[in-house]
Amino acid sequence: MSEHRHRRRRKHGPGKGGGWHLRGGSFGERRNADYRIALAGNPNAGKTSLFNAITGQHQHIGNYPGVTVEKKVGYVVRDGVTIEIVDLPGTYSLSAYSIEEVVARDFVLNEKPDLIVDILDSTNLERNLYLLLQFQELGIPVLGVLNMTDEAEAQGIDISSDQLGTILGIPFVKTVGNRGKGVEDLINLLVDAARGKLELIGRQVNYGRDLENYRAKTVKDLTSDSDFADTINLDWLAIKLLEDDENAIAKVKQGHQNADDVLKAITE
Ligand SMILES: Nc1nc2c(ncn2[C@@H]2O[C@H](COP(=O)(O)OP(=O)(O)O)[C@@H](O)[C@H]2O)c(=O)[nH]1
Numbered sequence: 001m002s003e004h005r006h007r008r009r010r011k012h013g014p015g016k017g018g019g020w021h022l023r024g025g026s027f028g029e030r031r032n033a034d035y036r037i038a039l040a041g042n043p044n045a046g047k048t049s050l051f052n053a054i055t056g057q058h059q060h061i062g063n064y065p066g067v068t069v070e071k072k073v074g075y076v077v078r079d080g081v082t083i084e085i086v087d088l089p090g091t092y093s094l095s096a097y098s099i100e101e102v103v104a105r106d107f108v109l110n111e112k113p114d115l116i117v118d119i120l121d122s123t124n125l126e127r128n129l130y131l132l133l134q135f136q137e138l139g140i141p142v143l144g145v146l147n148m149t150d151e152a153e154a155q156g157i158d159i160s161s162d163q164l165g166t167i168l169g170i171p172f173v174k175t176v177g178n179r180g181k182g183v184e185d186l187i188n189l190l191v192d193a194a195r196g197k198l199e200l201i202g203r204q205v206n207y208g209r210d211l212e213n214y215r216a217k218t219v220k221d222l223t224s225d226s227d228f229a230d231t232i233n234l235d236w237l238a239i240k241l242l243e244d245d246e247n248a249i250a251k252v253k254q255g256h257q258n259a260d261d262v263l264k265a266i267t268e
Pocket residue numbers: 041042043044045046047048049050090147148149150151175176177178179
């Protein structure tokens with residue numbers, strides 16, 4: 001890790017050769033980060049509070065390409081690693097019913113972050129876990145943050161992060177985002193993850209034998225266009241195609257060489 005890189009990150013205002021301000025579609029600084037994290041969560045779960053507590057001054061604001069959804073990017077530089085953190089729009093799901101959901105889903109599918117940090121409102125865990133399960137379905141590593149633990153405790157809700165972690169197979173950290181409580185633990189985990197010291201396995205949901213057979217066949221069909229196959233998570237796409245997801249069908253129609261054959265095989 002060069003000193004130069006550290007200094008560049010801390011600099012505020014335009015730098016040499018174009019500056020740091022991210023505009024839609026420009027991920028010019030991405031190559032400088034060792035590890036990329038997307039911060040996700042339901043609206044009001046405490047995402048902004050935690051984003052600010054984690055990244056401090058090291059952040060800037062732009063837009064996602066083609067839409068007016070605000071995009072914040074921040075950095076953590078520690079122990080020789082530079083971690084980029086992208087703030088996803090607050091969403092309840094990835095069903096693509098709203099611009100926010102489309103932006104969040106496309107970012108995860110197309111930009112393939114190394115890790116998703118999902119901020120959960122501990123007072124409303126059941127509803128909040130829905131989004132987390134959808135991320136797990138995408139097969140991307142997820143780390144869970146149990147925020148609002150002060151509110152939960154006040155309501156007599158006692159969540160065992162260990163037990164939840166065992167059930168879902170991922171680590172959970174407890175925080176009080178607006179007071180910075182637990183943030184140091186969280187940052188340490190993120191740095192461990194970036195340095196490869198934390199085992200984070202993307203878990204795929206198993207849909208049972210019939211669906212899994214179907215999935216395997218569709219993935220095989222989709223692989224016939226290797227350029228297309230490189231651009232998207234095929235396991236996930238196959239399931240979405242079975243669900244008749246319009247967005248997924250459109251992706252195949254637009255991008256796959258043998259779109260007609262692939263889509264025909266699915267309806268047979
Ligand atoms: N009691 C409590 N309030 C919090 C906590 N985290 C954030 N907040 C507050 O909850 C509100 C929503 O937080 P914000 O970070 O804006 O949520 P976002 O919509 O996910 O970005 C704000 O008023 C925060 O100050 C927490 O852990 N406990």
